[in-house]
Amino acid sequence: xxxxxxxxxxxxxxxxxxxxxxxxxxxxxxxxxxxxxxxxxxxxxxxxxxxxxxxxxxxxxxxxxxxxxxxxxxxxxxxxxxxxxxxxxxxxxxxxxxxxxxxxxxxxxxx
Amino acid sequence: xxxxxxxxxxxxxxxxxxxxxxxxxxxxxxxxxxxxxxxxxxxxxxxxxxxxxxxxxxxxxxxxxxxxxxxxxxxxxxxxxxxxxxxxxxxxxxxxxxxxxxxxxxxxxxxxxxxxx
Numbered sequence: 465x466x467x468x469x470x471x472x473x474x475x476x477x478x479x480x481x482x483x484x485x486x487x488x489x490x491x492x493x494x495x496x497x498x499x500x501x502x503x504x505x506x507x508x509x510x511x512x513x514x515x516x517x518x519x520x521x522x523x524x525x526x527x528x529x530x531x532x533x534x535x536x537x538x539x540x541x542x543x544x545x546x547x548x549x550x551x552x553x554x555x556x557x558x559x560x561x562x563x564x565x566x567x568x569x570x571x572x573x574x575x
Numbered sequence: 576x577x578x579x580x581x582x583x584x585x586x587x588x589x590x591x592x593x594x595x596x597x598x599x600x601x602x603x604x605x606x607x608x609x610x611x612x613x614x615x616x617x618x619x620x621x622x623x624x625x626x627x628x629x630x631x632x633x634x635x636x637x638x639x640x641x642x643x644x645x646x647x648x649x650x651x652x653x654x655x656x657x658x659x660x661x662x663x664x665x666x667x668x669x670x671x672x673x674x675x676x677x678x679x680x681x682x683x684x685x686x687x688x689x690x691x692x
Contacts, residue, residue, distance in 0.1 A: 473615075498681065505686075507665065507686050508665065510682065510683075553618075562633065562634075563608075563618070565617030565619075566617050567615055568617070
């Protein structure tokens with residue numbers, strides 16, 4: 465059974481720092497992995513989608529990597545800003561219909 | 576472009592009451608999903624649909640029913656609400672093709688915060 469873990473559960477860093485969020489999964493047979501952002505009381509916004517054949521994806525200050533063999537993905541945020549404060553979720557697609565989710569990392573960027 | 580829209584956004588129910596959550600998407604997606612999110616846990620799939628007129632059970636289907644009478648709408652029903660169903664509910668949709676059925680992105684609604692007292 466696929467399990468997805470995100471460590472740490474919470475992270476607080478000063479503004480301007482580069483940071484890395486981690487996502488690990490137990491079964492390497494995935495089709496893709498998606499990173500989401502969730503603001504308090506709001507829905508989920510898709511940040512990056514990495515196909516199983518890809519190693520990384522970039523969007524602005526965000527870079528997501530995928531290492532299927534080791535069951536790991538990282539989300540790198542460059543030059544963090546207070547507006548980056550949110551909960552970041554990763555989810556892996558292991559079948560046509562289901563995403564398996566991590567519990568998220570709550571990120572606080574201190575001005 | 577509305578994307579995925581959920582109604583209502585908030586609701587408080589008494590134990591035993593019933594209600595229906597509505598999800599509407601305007602992207603012509605085949606797949607639609609209902610998830611619940613509880614503190615400290617990842618989202619869990621309640622039910623999903625692979626097309627109009629079809630539904631299937633997910634990971635935590637007990638106490639819920641769904642219907643997909645129209646392609647753009649996916650309804651989640653609670654027949655007799657219980658405090659354990661207090662949660663935030665998310666609807667999502669995604670596009671699937673025969674050529675690349677799994678390489679697709681999921682789009683989410685804003686969520687419905689349900690409290691059962």
